[in-house]
Amino acid sequence: MSGPRRAVEQTRRPRSLWRPVLALAAAVVLGVGGASSYAYWQDTAQVTTGQITAGTLDLQLDSGGAVGTGTAYTKTSIAASNLYPGERLAFPLTVRNVGGVPVRYSATVTRAASQPWTYDATAITLQVYAGPTTAAGTSYPRTGSCGGTALHSSAVAVAPSGGPQALFSARGPLGGGAEEPLCLLVAMPSTAANANQGKTGTLQLDLTAEQVVP
Amino acid sequence: MRSGTRVVVALTLLALVALGSSARSTQAAFSDAAAVTTGALTAGTVEPVTGLNCAVEAEGARFTWTGAPNRQYVVTVTGATTGVVAATTTTTATSYTVNRALLGLGTWRVSVRAVLPGTSWVAPSAPSRNVSLALNLISCP
Structure with missing residues (x-):
């Protein structure tokens, strides 16, 4: 080129x-x-569903106790007078899952605010069982007992101060509509100090249920 | 794959795993808290004995009293002026005889304290009575 x-x-x-x-x-x-300018004709189709209603989760106690979420229940039959060292009293408490889903539940114990707690740390213990209750006699020494399975390894001594003390956790699953009989064993150890004579207090158990998520 | 790319891929996978596990732990689930409050749990007491009485008998001075069921009693004989403990006895009976041979001349204080067997619980007070020995004569002043 x-x-x-x-x-x-x-x-x-x-x-x-x-x-x-x-x-x-x-x-x-x-x-x-x-x-x-592609589509001259068009259409919009709409569909309306039926009502979508959430389910409920409600842990109730006994028959009609603690109905609704976050509610409290006073069970005055769990009581003792003239409690002496070496005695133990058993009380029934039924946990009912009235919701529609299975739950696991846990429990703590603390002193109820409704009455001053005057015991020291050696005086009152609590152990929870899943099982039937054998009531104590009426004469000293009263020795009630619980059948079934202990839900925690040893009795919890109720502390005279501080926050809730764990009893057990993740008990279950308890199916929707199911119930479980518990037995609360309240005891005064034989080692309870002499200073506890005539003292008094009330307990509060907090049970927290959580839905078992698939 | 270059090493830089590998690091980025590994970090991304770790982040996904972490996000996945945290998402599981915060899965929205229903819950409920139910509380039960008990009635009063009231301790008993160890009451002092009542009606402590002294009576002169042939062998000595017999002390009787009234106490609650399921109690033991600690009987202590102490010199009223010396404070010397002459005898201490634990019994479930509601009577105790201080033998004449135990007593020296003078006045003795006999106290009875109720206790709860097998525990450290004791009555807050121990009622007492005196018994005297003078010239071989016992009296409950």
Whole structure:
């Protein structure tokens, strides 16, 4: 190729790029315009569902105790008078899952705020069983007992101060509509100090149920 | 794969695992808290004996008293002026005879304290009576 001919081609090359660029731009413009006017007919279909209602989870105690969420129940039959060292009293408490889903539940014990707790740390213990209750006699020494399975390894001595003390956790699952009989064994150890004579207090058990998530 | 890419992939996987586990632990589930409050749990007491009485008998001075069931009694004979303990006896009976031979001349204080057997619980007070020996004569002043 001679020198003058190459010079001509080099001056033409930039001009030849305009054609494809213009063609592409035209195509884009036409395409967009075409898309915006694509559908003359259209339709919207709507569906309304039936009512969607949440289920409930409610842990109730005994028959009609602690109905609703976050509610309290006073069971005055769990009581003792003239409690002496070496005595233990057993009380029934039924836990009922009236909700529609299985739950696991845990429990803590603390001193109830409704009455001053005047015992020291050696005086009152609590152990919870899943099982039936054998009532104590009425004469000293009263020795009630619980059948079934202890839900924690040893009795918990109720502390005269501080927060709730764990008894057991993740008990269950307890199916929807199911119930479980518990037995609360309240005792005064034979080692209870002499200073506890005539002292008094009330207990509060907090049971927390949580849905078992599949 | 380059080492930098590997690190990025590993960190991403770790983040996914962490997010996945935290998402499981915070899965929204229903819950309920039910509380039960008991009635009063009231301790008993060890009451002091009542009606402590002293009576002179042939062998000595007989002390009697009244106490609650299931109690033991600690009887202590102490010199009224000296404070010396002459005898200490634990009994479940509600009477105790201080033998004439035990007593020296003078006045003795006999106290009875109720206790709960097998525990550290004792009555808050121990009623007492005196018995005297003078010239071989016992009296309950």
